[in-house]
Amino acid sequence: MINKLAVLFPGIGYHCDKPLLYYSRKLVREMDYEIREIHYGSLPSGVKGDGTKMRQAFIQALEDVTEQLSNVPWSSYNDIVFISKSLGTAVAAAYAKQNAIPARQIYYTPVEASFEAIGTMGIVFHGTGDSWADTKVICQKCKDRGIKLYLTEGANHSMETGDTIKDLENIRNIMTQTKKYLLEM
Known part of the structure; x- marks a missing residue:
């Protein structure tokens, strides 16, 4: 039997009930993954464009994650995915x-600084209208690491365009690619 675990890591202000993580959670639930959702404590506000605050938010969030996942028996899982x-x-x-965890990674809208930690495993989703990360930088970082990149034309940092029907089509496409990746195990 394959024991599967999915851990959901939200963003600042983008919790697990927002579309990307909400539908990802539904997908992994349908695929019989055990699910853990991360909840951050108080993070600094006004981090956009402020490297110092972004670093502080990262350090605090990593401390929260370390505490919340401290009792996970990682070796008992055959398939671990971090979303x-x-x-x-x-x-x-x-x-x-x-922690040397062999987790497959699904990265939704990484910020440029995320690539200081992102290795060579996983897939990345990015909107070309994302004001938090330059598309050219994201494309180059993914190319350098050999990571599959899915671009959504005109989408912002929440992968939304302002056109509800287009946004629903985009989320469907993103979840289709996410599911394909999950099935690669």
Whole structure:
């Protein structure tokens, strides 16, 4: 029997009940993954464009994750997937690296600084209208690491365009690619 675990790492202000993580959670539940959701404590506000505050948020979030996942019996799982959003992408990658956890990674809208921790495993989703991360930088970082990148034209940091029907089509496409990746085990 395959024991599967999915851990959801939210962003700042982008919790697990927002579309990307909500539907990812539904997907992994349908696929019989045990699910753990990370909840951060108080993080600094006004982090956009402020490297110092972003670093403080990362450190605090990583401490929260370390505490919340301290009792997970990692070796009892055959398939571990970390599904993360924004700041959570850096936290998920750093936590896996620091603890030598062979987690497959699904990165939704990583910020550029996330690539200080992101290795060579996983897939990345990025909107070309994301004001938190430059598309050219994200493309190059993914290329350098050999990570599959899915671009959503005109989507912002929440992978939304302002057109509800287009957003629903986009979320469907993102979840389709997410499911394909999950089935690669």
